[in-house]
Amino acid sequence: MAVTTTALPIEAHELESLLALADPQNPLIWLRHGEGMIGLGEALRLSFEGPERFADAASAWRAVVGQAEIDDRVGVPGTGLVAFGSFAFAAGSAAASTLLVPRTIVGHRDGVSWLTRIALRDELGSDPAETPTPHEDGPAYPLEFIRGTLDAAGYARAVRAAVGRIEAGDVGKVVLARDIFAPIPADADLRHPLRRLATSYPDTWTFALDGLIGSSPETLVRVDHKAVSARVLAGSTGRRTDAAADRRAAEELADSEKNQQEHGFAVRSILESLGRHTSALTVSDPFTLRLPNIWHLASDLDGILADGSSSLDLLGALHPTAAVAGTPTPAALDLIDELEPFDRGVYAGPVGWVDARGDGEWAIALRCGVVADGRVTAYAGCGIVAGSEPQRELAETRLKFRPIVDAFA
Numbered sequence: 368m369a370v371t372t373t374a375l376p377i378e379a380h381e382l383e384s385l386l387a388l389a390d391p392q393n394p395l396i397w398l399r400h401g402e403g404m405i406g407l408g409e410a411l412r413l414s415f416e417g418p419e420r421f422a423d424a425a426s427a428w429r430a431v432v433g434q435a436e437i438d439d440r441v442g443v444p445g446t447g448l449v450a451f452g453s454f455a456f457a458a459g460s461a462a463a464s465t466l467l468v469p470r471t472i473v474g475h476r477d478g479v480s481w482l483t484r485i486a487l488r489d490e491l492g493s494d495p496a497e498t499p500t501p502h503e504d505g506p507a508y509p510l511e512f513i514r515g516t517l518d519a520a521g522y523a524r525a526v527r528a529a530v531g532r533i534e535a536g537d538v539g540k541v542v543l544a545r546d547i548f549a550p551i552p553a554d555a556d557l558r559h560p561l562r563r564l565a566t567s568y569p570d571t572w573t574f575a576l577d578g579l580i581g582s583s584p585e586t587l588v589r590v591d592h593k594a595v596s597a598r599v600l601a602g603s604t605g606r607r608t609d610a611a612a613d614r615r616a617a618e619e620l621a622d623s624e625k626n627q628q629e630h631g632f633a634v635r636s637i638l639e640s641l642g643r644h645t646s647a648l649t650v651s652d653p654f655t656l657r658l659p660n661i662w663h664l665a666s667d668l669d670g671i672l673a674d675g676s677s678s679l680d681l682l683g684a685l686h687p688t689a690a691v692a693g694t695p696t697p698a699a700l701d702l703i704d705e706l707e708p709f710d711r712g713v714y715a716g717p718v719g720w721v722d723a724r725g726d727g728e729w730a731i732a733l734r735c736g737v738v739a740d741g742r743v744t745a746y747a748g749c750g751i752v753a754g755s756e757p758q759r760e761l762a763e764t765r766l767k768f769r770p771i772v773d774a775f776a
């Protein structure tokens with residue numbers, strides 16, 4: 368592959384102009400704080416499956432990089448050779464895990480805009496692809512979501528069963544999710560929900576790849592020139608309309624023993640797996656992270672990469688964290704298989720991008736839906752620990768569905 372990145376005039380590529388360039392039906396997008404990148408076309412698609420999907424992706428990506436000729440005249444995160452990717456949550460999932468190198472990437476970050484073109488070797492010398500041009504807005508359809516394979520009562524029963532298994536000592540924590548669907552017409556312009564997500568939740572990672580669309584607040588891992596960081600979320604409560612009540616809700620979240628326990632499981636799982644690949648790993652005190660729909664208990668981790676791991680290798684080490692699976696991991700995964708009557712697909716798996724150095728940004732695919740076969744399926748889950756109450760957890764799934772339900776409303 369031959370990869371060329373050149374600088375673009377800056378003013379042309381703010382959020383709106385980036386979105387305008389994206390494919391309306393099959394957008395490929397990575398955005399935060401109004402910056403990010405969009406991809407067009409496909410130069411290379413690699414698919415992986417099974418328990419070795421991360422290791423396979425890491426070695427396939429090294430081989431691709433080894434063969435590429437890269438001329439990067441910009442040199443910020445996201446320039447040069449980049450693959451967008453998403454990975455199935457479960458080793459046994461029917462969903463593919465994918466690395467996708469587009470033909471063209473348009474990006475904007477830290478005051479710099481760029482255009483990357485990727486050509487296969489046998490196309491060298493032929494005319495370069497045209498400069499991307501904006502697509503006019505297509506139709507927006509208000510969607511109504513209906514119950515999924517696990518309805519509200521079924522979810523409450525699953526939570527009760529999980530609490531029973533926690534009391535029996537089978538697991539300390541398990542994350543249980545449910546799904547909802549809405550039919551969607553084939554010509555719907557998916558940039559409408561993406562615009563709403565990116566503007567309503569600017570502090571989250573807004574992503575789109577192969578119909579997976581969402582805005583995740585949880586950074587699984589970021590690698591930038593050996594600096595490694597992650598943000599762990601676990602423990603949540605709804606926002607309140609009254610300002611004083613809202614502040615109290617956040618304080619109660621921070622002081623609650625149940626939430627501290629649930630959060631502690633998630634932080635320890637990341638510390639342990641990231642600790643093996645980093646030096647000087649530090650973790651912040653837990654803090655309350657405010658999103659428009661929900662408060663989360665959050666911790667930030669920072670370290671220095673101590674081995675030759677790429678961000679894809681780190682995904683293999685980190686996934687699935689206790690924030691989306693539970694602890695201990697194998698028993699929690701078995702319990703998820705037993706109590707959730709659906710394949711999570713790429714929900715709760717890593718979504719993000721990797722570059723030629725192996726650097727990249729990966730979020731956990733949360734607050735998301737998958738558009739396929741004429742419908743959007745959205746997922747939301749909650750960490751269940753001793754003392755979890757089914758009706759509260761059900762209410763928490765509704766809060767977590769809000770970004771995606773509102774984006775398509």
Ligand SMILES: C=C(O[C@@H]1C=C(C(=O)O)C=C[C@H]1O)C(=O)O
Nearest residue numbers: 600602603690733747748749750
């Ligand atoms: C599983 C989800 O969210 C995860 C679970 C959380 C919790 O239980 O408090 C909080 C953030 C995420 O780590 C989801 O949004 O679907």
